[in-house]
Amino acid sequence: MRDFQYLCDIQEVQEDKATIVQIGKRSIGVFKLNDGSIHALLNLCPHKGAALCEGPVCGTTKETNDYEFEYIQRNEIIRCAWHGWEFDIKTGEFIVDRKIKARKFLTEIKNQKVYIKLSS
Template structure:
């Protein structure tokens, strides 16, 4: 069973970076994407860096050609320590989806955001 905890006001979450909050003694990054709000544990599973404080960006798309195609702008957070890229919606590491950072459901009530733990 999960419990909802107040995280922050919705208007405090910027479009292009995470709002870092502490909920139940856990650092959590709250993100605003086009489809709503998402929350990830602010700890990179690789070496423990502050994952959600890295840049919100896109990534290069795999193609059959020898070209770089930028894709998924604003949907990826890149760990500032070693550049590992994680999907903000799922928490999955792009290179190996078996590696994940913890994600949390988030709900909006009025102008308040609640993280479900």
């Protein structure tokens, strides 16, 4: 766990919203997905600098071959409260243009504690 530092206890992280943790000058959103995996994003929207992780955790839709829409990725998307930009929590990618990304951090769990690697 070299280069990792303590972020929070795993019990503090909820499945339906971000847990916001301050580390120095960085605000980090911590998420627990439906599969139990833990992810961390910088609480800063790359679009206009809003507090990204204070928006709702949701899913998104995709078009089917029958010209209908299917709801997918339930509780795996964070939506910026300012302009509605949606990012995949697992990858940090903007769902409309995967080249645009929110800053994602590596996480590890040890003894019911969440650790984060802040360096790239």
